[in-house]
Amino acid sequence: MSWQPELDELRAREAMAKAMGGPEKVARQHAGGRLTVRERIDAMLDAHSFHEIGAIAGKASYGPDGRLLEFTPSNCVMGRGRVDGRPVVIVGDDFTVRGGSADATIREKPIMAERMAAELRLPIIRIIEGSGGGGSVKTIETTGRANLPGGVGGTWLYHHTGDNLSRVPVVALGLGSVAGLGAARLAASHFSVMTKETSAMFVAGPPVVNALGNNLSKAELGGWEIQCKAGAVDHAVDSEEEAFEAARRFLSYLPGSVFELPRRLPSEDDAMRSDESWLSVIPRSLRTPYRARAVMEGLMDRGSVFEMGRYFGRSVITAFARLDGMPVAVIAGDPMFYAGSWTADACAKIIRFVDLAETFHLPVVHLMDCPGFMIGLEAEQRATIRWGVRAMAAINQCTVPWCTVVLRNAFGVAGAIHQPAGRYTMRYAWPSARWGSLPLEGGIEAAYRADLDAAKDRAATLAEIETRLQQLRSPLRTAEAFWAEEIIDPRQTRRLLCEFSALAERVLEPGQRSHGMRP
Structure with missing residues (x-):
């Protein structure tokens, strides 16, 4: 007798x-412009690779x-693929x-x-839509009791949600309304994505918040513009298909876990490639910005730059890229925002990105252009210096190979x-690099106040002092004393960076770092 009836x-x-x-309910999901969870899993994974559990x-x-x-x-679908x-x-x-x-899971x-x-x-991909917490207020009536968050033994999800950040790549896709524990699971990731028109994220949604006297829509409270600018979410896209593609690209730069190393892929881009435009891309006028993304994209393998956190801490750009096929983590100052000064948000962005590179053994390339920490009342109110020294600690504690190219500014503690x-x-x-304790502009009048006050022609004296100091500030003078190792022709940069990636690959070591990464 067979077991066919049971099957x-x-x-x-x-x-x-x-x-x-x-x-x-499925029709309602589609009418809202959203796929179902099973359609999402099929679209995210390689065809026919999903093995469902439970x-x-x-x-x-x-x-x-x-x-x-x-x-x-259960409203949780999970497995391997x-x-x-x-x-x-x-x-x-x-x-x-x-x-x-969660009251239905x-x-x-x-x-x-x-x-x-x-x-x-193994990397984990979380597709999040809902609260995922202890249930709704109605759960009190259906269960006959109130839920103590975490309960007895219920903290395992909270434990793994954070602990996995130090072990495996974690991707979280917010593809609808996400609140409570769902929002925490979205934020507690290495890479998070929202869809612009159909998703929102909040600690508590509009019904709860508006009961406190507000009148906010989902988008006004927790839409993608709010969350990406705040740094709670890394990226926003127009469609769910684009979210899946972004997740695939992100994972392509990382190893499967901290116990492996990033994979070098075959590259069709010439490691020796040069570009005449690099010789003049940095303007001589200090007040004229340039497009740092174009510089980054030119130096890295063509088409390999994958930016993270574009709308947060905008004076700094952070991105994955490849050099001769080798994955690297790239940091660059963006003079289009605050002249590249490090704000509190920029420092927070650097901390998280450097920790990510350290966790998954990615060599770091820093395209340096920073005139210092942001100054002023708002900077003091945001505790910029505390965030700055935290960034200093993250950079100093990291152990992965590091290569810096000073493009223009390098001033002060930053x-x-x-x-x-x-x-x-x-x-x-x-050759365009300039550095010091602080920029000459604004500093001359303070340092040479007595000379300027005694001068018959203040403007002429100020110009004479500035000309003299500008000559002394030449990077060639610094290199003469071996305070700077090498001043290079910008057209050599890609070749030197590709050499760095090859040397870095030789010394990378897999394993879990002593300090785990936090969200």
Whole structure:
């Protein structure tokens, strides 16, 4: 006698699970411009690679004869699959079942997904839509008690959500309304993405916030512009398909876990490539900015630059890229914003990005252009110097190979932390580089006040002093004393950076770092 009847019942239950919240809820999801969780998983993973775990977990009701009458699946769908041939763990919220709220899930499923990623050393992709916390207010009535956050043994999800940041790549896609624990899971990632028209993220949504006297829509409270500018979310795209593509690109630069090394890919770009425009890309006029992204994209392998956090801490650009096929983490000052000065937000951005590079063994390239920390009342109110010394600590504590190219400005304390202290790093400077304790502009009048006050022609004396100091400030004078190792022809830069990537690859070591990464 075979077990076919049991297999038939299994297939029937699996079909019920794949129906999710039913045709009406699925239609409502599509009408809102959003895919269902199962469509999202299929679109994110390589074709036919998804192996689901716990498909028939949920709530069932039975007739007097013990036969299944109704089945509502858990609104957490999880399992393993592949992205570009590499194994990953994926876990997604099903908004068609109780709006993705945890009172309709089985909490062991997301916990198992996080644990599986940690112990199998696999990247994890979280597809988030809903609250994912302790349920709704109505849960008090349906369960007959109030939920103590975390409960007894319920903190495992919180533990793995943070701990996995030090072990495996974590990608989080916010593809609808995300609140409470869902928002925490979105933020607690190495790379987070929102869809511009269909997603929002908040600690508590408009109904709760507006009860306090506000009148805010979802977009006004937690739309992509709010969250990306605040730095809570890294990236925003126009469609879910673009979100999946961004996730795939992000993962392509990282190893599967901290116990592996980044993969060098074949490169069709010439490591010896040069460009005449690099010789004149930095304007002689100090008041004239330039497009740092164009410089970065020119120096790196063509088409390889993948920027993170574009709308946050905008005086600094952070991006993954490749040099002769080798993944690197790139930091660049952006003179289009505050002349490249490091604001409190820029420092927070640097800290997180340097920690990310350290965690996953990515060599760092710093295209330096920073006239110092941002100054003024707002800078003091934002505790810029505290964020600055935290950035200093992150840079000094990192151990991955580091190469700095000073393009223009390097002044003050911020200028001093353009590379890690206490160990060997590579450093080059372009002829356009200028450095010191503080820029001459504004500093001359303070330092030479007595001479200027005594001068018959103050303007002429000021111009004479400035001309004299500008000659002394030449980077060639600094290199003469070996205070700067090499002043290079900008057209040599890509060749030297590709050499750096090859040398760096030889000394990279896998393993978990002593200080774990935090969100």
